[in-house]
Amino acid sequence: MTSAPSPAWRSISLASEVAVGAVICGIVVLFLGLPIFAIIERAVRETSFFDAVSSSGVTEALRLSLETTTISLVLIVLFGTPVAYVLSRSRFPGHQLIDTLIDLPIVLPPAVGGLGLLMAFGRRGILGGWLDSAGIEIAFTTTAVIMAQTFVASPFYIRAAKAGFDAMDADLEAVAYTLGSSRFEAFRRVAVPVAMPSLLAGAVMAWARALGEFGATIMFAGSFAGRTQTVPLAIYRYLETGIDVPLALSAVLILISFAVLFAFRLLTRRAALTL
Amino acid sequence: MVIIGPSGSGKTLVLRTIAGVLSPDRGRILLNGRTLFDSERHINVPAQDRRVGYVPQDYALFPHLTVEANIGYGLRGSSSENRARIAEMLDLVGLTTQRQLRPRSLSGGQRQRVALARALAVRPDLLLLDEPFSALDAPTRMSLLEDVRGLIAATRIPTVFVTHDRNEALQLAEYLAVLMSGRIRQVGTPSEVFGCPADEDVANFVGVETITPGRVRAVEDGVALVEVGTHLVEGGAGVGPGDEVLVCLRPEDVVLGSRTESGAATSARNHLPARVTRIVASGPYIRVELDAGFTIVSLITKHALADLKLVPGSEVVATFKAATIHLIRKGGASS
Numbered sequence: 001m002t003s004a005p006s007p008a009w010r011s012i013s014l015a016s017e018v019a020v021g022a023v024i025c026g027i028v029v030l031f032l033g034l035p036i037f038a039i040i041e042r043a044v045r046e047t048s049f050f051d052a053v054s055s056s057g058v059t060e061a062l063r064l065s066l067e068t069t070t071i072s073l074v075l076i077v078l079f080g081t082p083v084a085y086v087l088s089r090s091r092f093p094g095h096q097l098i099d100t101l102i103d104l105p106i107v108l109p110p111a112v113g114g115l116g117l118l119m120a121f122g123r124r125g126i127l128g129g130w131l132d133s134a135g136i137e138i139a140f141t142t143t144a145v146i147m148a149q150t151f152v153a154s155p156f157y158i159r160a161a162k163a164g165f166d167a168m169d170a171d172l173e174a175v176a177y178t179l180g181s182s183r184f185e186a187f188r189r190v191a192v193p194v195a196m197p198s199l200l201a202g203a204v205m206a207w208a209r210a211l212g213e214f215g216a217t218i219m220f221a222g223s224f225a226g227r228t229q230t231v232p233l234a235i236y237r238y239l240e241t242g243i244d245v246p247l248a249l250s251a252v253l254i255l256i257s258f259a260v261l262f263a264f265r266l267l268t269r270r271a272a273l274t275l
Numbered sequence: 276m277v278i279i280g281p282s283g284s285g286k287t288l289v290l291r292t293i294a295g296v297l298s299p300d301r302g303r304i305l306l307n308g309r310t311l312f313d314s315e316r317h318i319n320v321p322a323q324d325r326r327v328g329y330v331p332q333d334y335a336l337f338p339h340l341t342v343e344a345n346i347g348y349g350l351r352g353s354s355s356e357n358r359a360r361i362a363e364m365l366d367l368v369g370l371t372t373q374r375q376l377r378p379r380s381l382s383g384g385q386r387q388r389v390a391l392a393r394a395l396a397v398r399p400d401l402l403l404l405d406e407p408f409s410a411l412d413a414p415t416r417m418s419l420l421e422d423v424r425g426l427i428a429a430t431r432i433p434t435v436f437v438t439h440d441r442n443e444a445l446q447l448a449e450y451l452a453v454l455m456s457g458r459i460r461q462v463g464t465p466s467e468v469f470g471c472p473a474d475e476d477v478a479n480f481v482g483v484e485t486i487t488p489g490r491v492r493a494v495e496d497g498v499a500l501v502e503v504g505t506h507l508v509e510g511g512a513g514v515g516p517g518d519e520v521l522v523c524l525r526p527e528d529v530v531l532g533s534r535t536e537s538g539a540a541t542s543a544r545n546h547l548p549a550r551v552t553r554i555v556a557s558g559p560y561i562r563v564e565l566d567a568g569f570t571i572v573s574l575i576t577k578h579a580l581a582d583l584k585l586v587p588g589s590e591v592v593a594t595f596k597a598a599t600i601h602l603i604r605k606g607g608a609s610s
Contacts, residue, residue, distance in 0.1 A: 169333070169335055171331040171333065171335035172335050172337060174291070174294065174296040174322070174329065174331065174335070175329055175330075175331065175335045175393075175394075176337075176348070177294075177295070177296055177321070177322035177323050178294050178295070178296070178322050178323070178325070178327055178328060178329040178394070178399075179323075179328075179348050179349030179393070179394075179397055180323045180324075180349050180351065180397060181323055181348075181349075182323055189348070190337055193339040194337070194338060194339055196339070
């Protein structure tokens, strides 16, 4: 009797199934979209929006965020790509261990990451004394901001890049070798371009994660205007003085993020078409 | 040179070790007297220095590069030299008009030719082709087989070609190696391998369908007389009286005739009375299984089937020439 569908089930028409789907989608879109809309709407409605955007605290935080995330992203791509490639292409003792270690910052609360960085590179950290005697101070500087961002964001890039290399036919490199390519040349001329869509996707995710970084930064770099106070930290800091500046910062952040994600979407569609 | 073997026998592995993208545990690989690999002397020339061209089964064209960039990938000369070589290769494989396309917009046959041109462009000492026709549909395969044969002949580059397809092997091979379960079982010309398989497995694989045990009664003028069940079969050589052998007979060498035509043919050698047990269409031919005390398989045309009015149970005479018989001596080398 189990094979016969019940009359109630049969009576659900296609139209009502579509309606159910539409309602669920509507709820999700509303839930994700409403806060975004609310910020933009309030920011524009508040008469002081353009004053707030052009105030020195806001422009400084924006400049710092863009600078640090750009440098973090360059570091992540420069070091992360070879790591992802090696993890994808070779098996060695400790491979699984390193793979897990790289994923760890995704799971950890960012504050734990910040504390860890402090314990490693802070004045009283493991390398602190050695760095101090060399005259290098890291904690509570712009360098610390970049390190915090790199620490929390790099797994997103390495993960995506490794998936891209994994999905690639290893015969492509084998053929490149037989055509006279060294391992590095095959990596540069074949593996990287073929995996490019995955690399770009990972880079965008990592950049977005770095841009939103708060917990690790405030632990390891503090919140000093113009030096370590990136946009998320500034939003939190200016909340004391009123809603204007946080609203303006949030609105600008939303616009930049949306523009980058949207541009990336168009870019990958074009890349997918040419491959 | 063609390496033929069933799937999983290690054909691709052999090619990959020669290409240098896989290192064998032990052994030696030599090319024109040059040692590419020697486990005892710890020699392992890296793939990029071997000058061995490799075309894997799915061609592995670089998806992000155009046809001409694929072909030019391995070229190391000046840009004008490279351009000339690319143009030459495009002309050779007839893809000049497709030079700007990317692999995904090419047909299977065109992809194969790009892969071939890419490997040949760098003038390798040896070319390795892994089942180059397996990804193509049957009509394309037939026309490309001759093209590839011509191309390889024109470049005069020694080629190792791997396949599991007997027809491909017959068409392309100068020499044939049979690889089964990781071992080379037999090396020879196609007619040697197909006519005189070295053992039962090889015989089965090269399409000998009648393999039946017998005992050599006598050898007359170098031709063996073999008892198979109650019959006496004449043919084969290289064995002595008393030897236990396997009698091998290819289905296309067995001719069927009706009982009445050949009369009481039972006395003649290699005319065996038999009963039809099964009739199966096999491509353009008909495969007829016969019971003559042991199973004989015969491949006949549709016309022959109609002329003889064969149905399961028909009584026929199976005839074959002594020269088509091949004997494998049990537990030892064969002729």
